[in-house]
Amino acid sequence: MSSPATVLPQGAGYGVVVGIGFFFAAFMLGLTAIQSRYTPFKPSSSEEFSSASRSVKPGLIAAGIVSAWTWAATLLQSSAVAYRYGLSGPWWYGAGATVQVLLFAQLAAKLKLNAPNAHTWLEIVGTRWGQTAHLIFLFFGLATNIIVSSMLILGGSATVTDLTGMNTIAACFLIPLGVAIYVVAGGMRATLLCDYTHTTVLYIIILLFCFTVYATSDKIGSPAKMHDLLARASEVNPVPGNAHGSYLTIRSKDGLIFGVINVIGNFATVFNDQAYWQRAIASKPSSCVKAYLLGGLAWMSIPLMFATTLGLAAVALTGDPDMKVLSPADVSAGLPAPAAAAALLGKGGAAAMLVLLFLAVTSATSAELIAVSSILTYDVYKRYINPQANEAQILRMSHYMVAFFALVMGLAGLIFFYIGVSMGWLYTFMGVILGSAVVPIAICVTWKKANKWGCIAGAVGGFAAGIIAWLVTTSTLNGGVINVDTSGGNFEMLAGNLASIGVGGIVSCLWSLWKPEDFNFDITRAINAPSTHPEYEHKMTEEESNEKEKSSDADVEIKRTTSQGDSLHPEAAIGVTLDEDLDPVALEKAFRFAAWSSVILMIVFLIVIPLPLFFAHTIFGKKGLTAWITIEMIWTFLAAFTVVIYPLYESRVALTLVGKGIIKDLFTKGSGKYEEKEEHAA
Numbered sequence: 016m017s018s019p020a021t022v023l024p025q026g027a028g029y030g031v032v033v034g035i036g037f038f039f040a041a042f043m044l045g046l047t048a049i050q051s052r053y054t055p056f057k058p059s060s061s062e063e064f065s066s067a068s069r070s071v072k073p074g075l076i077a078a079g080i081v082s083a084w085t086w087a088a089t090l091l092q093s094s095a096v097a098y099r100y101g102l103s104g105p106w107w108y109g110a111g112a113t114v115q116v117l118l119f120a121q122l123a124a125k126l127k128l129n130a131p132n133a134h135t136w137l138e139i140v141g142t143r144w145g146q147t148a149h150l151i152f153l154f155f156g157l158a159t160n161i162i163v164s165s166m167l168i169l170g171g172s173a174t175v176t177d178l179t180g181m182n183t184i185a186a187c188f189l190i191p192l193g194v195a196i197y198v199v200a201g202g203m204r205a206t207l208l209c210d211y212t213h214t215t216v217l218y219i220i221i222l223l224f225c226f227t228v229y230a231t232s233d234k235i236g237s238p239a240k241m242h243d244l245l246a247r248a249s250e251v252n253p254v255p256g257n258a259h260g261s262y263l264t265i266r267s268k269d270g271l272i273f274g275v276i277n278v279i280g281n282f283a284t285v286f287n288d289q290a291y292w293q294r295a296i297a298s299k300p301s302s303c304v305k306a307y308l309l310g311g312l313a314w315m316s317i318p319l320m321f322a323t324t325l326g327l328a329a330v331a332l333t334g335d336p337d338m339k340v341l342s343p344a345d346v347s348a349g350l351p352a353p354a355a356a357a358a359l360l361g362k363g364g365a366a367a368m369l370v371l372l373f374l375a376v377t378s379a380t381s382a383e384l385i386a387v388s389s390i391l392t393y394d395v396y397k398r399y400i401n402p403q404a405n406e407a408q409i410l411r412m413s414h415y416m417v418a419f420f421a422l423v424m425g426l427a428g429l430i431f432f433y434i435g436v437s438m439g440w441l442y443t444f445m446g447v448i449l450g451s452a453v454v455p456i457a458i459c460v461t462w463k464k465a466n467k468w469g470c471i472a473g474a475v476g477g478f479a480a481g482i483i484a485w486l487v488t489t490s491t492l493n494g495g496v497i498n499v500d501t502s503g504g505n506f507e508m509l510a511g512n513l514a515s516i517g518v519g520g521i522v523s524c525l526w527s528l529w530k531p532e533d534f535n536f537d538i539t540r541a542i543n544a545p546s547t548h549p550e551y552e553h554k555m556t557e558e559e560s561n562e563k564e565k566s567s568d569a570d571v572e573i574k575r576t577t578s579q580g581d582s583l584h585p586e587a588a589i590g591v592t593l594d595e596d597l598d599p600v601a602l603e604k605a606f607r608f609a610a611w612s613s614v615i616l617m618i619v620f621l622i623v624i625p626l627p628l629f630f631a632h633t634i635f636g637k638k639g640l641t642a643w644i645t646i647e648m649i650w651t652f653l654a655a656f657t658v659v660i661y662p663l664y665e666s667r668v669a670l671t672l673v674g675k676g677i678i679k680d681l682f683t684k685g686s687g688k689y690e691e692k693e694e695h696a697a
């Protein structure tokens with residue numbers, strides 16, 4: 016049954032959420048079994064579970080970054096701002112949320128230099144500054160995960176309900192359920208492999224919508240027709256604050272305000288979110304910078320192309336008999352894109368939208384689940400409850416915490432749904448409460464002079480300043496009325512975002528310059544280091560005895576045997592980065608490369624491209640719009656190549672290894688199991 020207003024039947028909603036959810040769970044269980052049998056990596060090791068043995072290559076990490084950073088909001092909110100502000104909305108969404116990932120490349124290099132074997136960023140804070148700082152930043156870390164997860168669930172469930180009439184409560188809980196199953200079974204590596212498959216399908220569907228709107232649709236079909244329709248919409252319904260009320264300009268006052276809010280809020284949800292640190296942790300030290308730069312550049316194409324396609328199509332199709340009339344609440348819930356997809360392609364478009372949303376939400380959900388599981392396991396359970404926890408206890412706790420947070424996600428989404436907070440509201444609000452921790456976290460990991468009390472004061476003071484500025488501005492601009500509607504305006508959110516990140520950054524930096532620490536990162540380098548790892552010492556003893564036995568053969572392969580009897584490479588056996596894999600000179604060079612390239616790209620994306628168009632009041636003509644869309648399409652193809660084809664190429668040795676193992680098993684049953692002879696690569 017479907018309600019009369021929905022494009023698809025309710026069964027389609029359950030079919031996608033339960034059917035595809037469980038299909039991917041089964042698919043990932045299969046991949047995990049293949050990984051265990053044919054490669055050296057076993058998810059039964061806690062290091063492999065949470066950190067993928069710190070061995071993942073840049074293409075797969077880039078796909079993981081794209082996937083974790085592609086939220087429901089990336090598709091829905093970007094299209095909502097295109098619908099509200101025109102061409103500037105997709106630009107400010109894409110550029111305003113890419114620069115943080117690019118800048119994070121610097122933190123990734125510093126992480127490898129200063130704490131290569133940490134499991135979480137909070138371990139670094141705790142080791143450097145002790146319990147008070149650890150607890151305060153634990154609050155910011157978990158608050159980030161809860162807000163991001165709530166947005167995922169709110170966006171995902173709103174779309175499923177809108178398109179199919181599926182019960183929102185059921186959607187809130189069923190969406191994370193299937194994901195939790197494969198995350199528990201496969202850990203970080205399964206999450207990255209699933210990210211890869213999801214991202215591949217995501218690009219296919221985005222390009223499908225793009226070609227429909229700009230090449231084949233009867234309703235639009237070309238950039239020139241899109242231009243005509245947007246020019247007409249600008250006359251009928253001019254956009255306040257845009258040059259000549261046009262949708263075809265970057266000169267949009269509200270678009271720019273959204274851009275500033277977007278930049279600030281997304282600093283918080285990258286720098287404070289363990290999911291991005293975890294991808295740096297899982298990365299090979301030598302290529303983590305490349306992964307973040309590639310991932311950031313590839314990701315930008317997603318909101319930019321998608322919102323320039325479906326967000327603008329929603330405007331262009333206003334008045335079309337197939338196009339749903341959108342209320343302000345619908346726009347805040349991010350529904351212009353699903354409405355446009357359904358108007359353009361009917362049930363097929365709605366179904367493609369549903370699958371797209373579902374894949375985006377589930378892969379970002381998997382990133383959040385494993386991120387929170389790592390924080391709760393290493394920063395709560397191991398740090399405060401059971402410091403002597405052994406391997407089995409840590410792994411068990413990691414599994415329980417995935418399941419626990421899946422439940423919390425559902426509940427959080429439900430609570431926000433019932434109190435009437437939409438995904439769009441949360442998206443612009445996130446920087447108000449999370450922004451103050453951004454600079455303190457960044458300088459804790461990168462700057463020896465960062466002062467503990469300065470960073471604590473900055474984070475707490477910025478948090479208070481953000482809330483006060485937001486509430487005072489809401490009250491001042493709305494005659495003393497403070498509620499969900501009045502507090503969600505652009506100026507209200509802008510004030511809160513600016514105060515939060517500004518006070519946090521200024522207090523922590525000035526205090527650190529006033530009373531600089533002279534911190535020696537050796538103690539953070541020692542976190543979980545091989546030399547301090549009891550299991551490693553045990554294995555070294557085994558290896559030494561093996562070496563003695565085999566010392567007559569100079570070319571003999573070194574075998575280290577785990578307690579389960581599997582032959583493993585030493586690094587894979589305990590999953591930590593060995594000193595010989597860390598080249599401080601190369602990492603310093605990578606850091607410098609990350610620093611100048613990310614800063615140059617930030618200046619280009621936030622200043623050089625948009626501001627001249629903004630100040631010149633440029634309104635795109637047909638040729639200009641066609642060129643703009645063509646560049647976006649080329650960018651999207653290059654991005655798809657980077658995160659779909661490149662990971663296959665770089666993993667060709669591992670894929671061949673798996674293929675050979677499967678063939679051996681097929682022809683001589685039981686002979687294909689991985690034995691430690693080959694270079695391990697995945």
Ligand SMILES: NC(N)=O
Pocket residue numbers: 084085086088089112281
């Ligand atoms: N990940 C974002 N901000 O779409």
